[in-house]
Amino acid sequence: MKTIQKYKNFFSVLGQWLLFGIIIGIIVGSATAFLLETNDFLGELREEKNEWLFFLLPLGGIVIGYIYMTFGRVFLNNTLHDAAELNNLVIDGVHGKKQVLKRMGPIVYLATFITVLFGGSTGREGAAVQMGGSVAESVNKFFKLNIIDRKIILMSGISAGFGAAFGTPITGAIFGIEMAVLGKMKFEAIIPCLTASFVGHYIATAAWGVVHEELVIQTVPELSVITFAKVIVVSIIFSLLVILYCQLRHGIQKLSEKYLNKNHMKRAFVGGLIIVALTLIVGSQDYNGRGLDMLEQSFQEDVPPFAFLAKLIFTAVTLGTGFVGGEAIPLFFMGATLGNTLHTFIDLPMSFLAALGMIAAFSGGANTPIAAFLLAMEMFDGKGVEYFFIACLVSYIFSGHHGLWPSQQIQEPKSRLYHIVKGETIENIEKKRNP
Incomplete structure (x- = not known):
């Protein structure tokens, strides 16, 4: 029984x-x-x-x-x-x-x-x-x-x-x-x-017939110690990009809440004015909206060398002042366009670097290395599996305890290199870091 x-x-x-x-x-x-x-x-x-x-x-x-x-x-x-x-x-x-x-x-x-x-x-x-x-x-x-x-x-x-x-x-x-x-x-x-x-x-x-965008890696480099070393170096660079974005995005939110008395209407109005001004200064709407066209372009041909920085600023202002949407696609854009720019300095295929940047930026920003690795496998049909695995882990570790979502709880620190107490949230760690 x-x-x-x-x-x-x-x-x-x-x-x-x-x-x-x-x-x-x-x-x-x-x-x-x-x-x-x-x-x-x-x-x-x-x-x-x-x-x-x-x-x-x-x-x-x-x-x-x-x-x-x-x-x-x-x-x-x-x-x-x-x-x-x-x-x-x-x-x-x-x-x-x-x-x-x-x-x-x-x-x-x-x-x-x-x-x-x-x-x-x-x-x-x-x-x-x-x-x-x-x-x-x-x-x-x-x-x-x-x-x-x-x-x-x-x-x-x-x-x-x-x-x-x-x-x-x-x-x-x-x-x-x-x-x-x-x-x-x-x-x-x-x-x-x-x-x-x-x-x-x-x-x-x-x-419902939804068709998702397809991003294609044209060439994956052969396995070698030199290539793995290059992947580790660029992954660290992508993790620094993530830290810069998270710090700026959360910093803008804190400042706008502080000086506009947490009034969502005022914050978003001022943020909208800033985005309008930035758009006029840049002279293009490439960094407004989702930016899928330039994201796809970064896999195929050169994009403006500082496109990643422009998108970083536009997105940090947009979401930091109270507008709404996701942060994965902007991170994809930043990582892919930075990878495209690094292609000038690092002897790796352009589409491969763009894909690597896209996935590594997501891994470090979302603090989800396993999901990021699986994302690479599903999006790119399993190409470059060894490189993406390394990139996800390196970006995750070197991005430290920063992240897109301050409510994320830290059950175990990423490494003993970081003196972090178990059970803290990213928000509490940032408060201690920037009192």
Whole structure:
């Protein structure tokens, strides 16, 4: 009888996780497909026919600020749950510190559309991840799940959003597990995360016809000690790029909150004015929006040598002042264009360096080396597997305890080289570093 009961419990839990993963995957995959198609339409609308729309970015910032200040804040148990914390709120939800708001999905959708239409420098996976968290929280509430299962289902929401946004279901499954904590992975969540990510991906592509961008590595260098040494050197450079971006992005956010009294409308309005001014100074809209054209170009031909720095500044100002979107695609852009620039100085193939920079920047910024490595495998059909593995680890270690999301918790420090206390968050470490 005990054996029968044990198997009943096993299949009951397994069935629930598969069911929840499928539900989340279907909803998130469909919503992500709408997000991607709408983002593409709005981006093309501004870039091809209405370039003047970027002048309206400050007004769009006021609208975004109003939406978040009016509808994005909820007090529960004397704690503020603010949708404007974006991915950080989802991470806090996984840790059980805060609650992901069900309204977060529609809010981040609208705010992302406004940001993209008017030329803010941002990506899209942030909206997909937050919407995934919002859907997962709705599932948690509907089925009245316990605290442990709630955390696991939130992870599956993250997985569904990422897998559907990039067409990388294996990466999505691991990203949902790896994102919240450095140095620890909760493999108990692998079944719902894998299910949600694969279902979300196939719903987006097979059911809704989403076609993801393809980036191709033309040539991979042969294995040699010299090439490995070069890969390590450039990976360290990419990690420094990540540190610069994270410090600038979070620094701008702190300064704008300090001097504008945490008023989201004022912050985004001023940020919009700065982006308009920067666009006029540069004389091009190459660094507004997602920048997919230059990202693809960096694999094929020379791009402006300081394109990575321009994108870094545009994105840090955009997101640091309260606009909304993802940071993965901007990181891809920065890493790939820096790799393109390094091609002038380092004897490695251009497309290979661009791909290496793209993946290494993501690994160091997101603090997800395993997911980044899998991303390279899925995006580039397994080419250069040994080099990408090294690049992900080197960038992850040398980027230190910086990161895109201050709420990430450090279960284990990256290395004994860093004197970091277990259980700290990146936010607390930054406060100690810059009191």
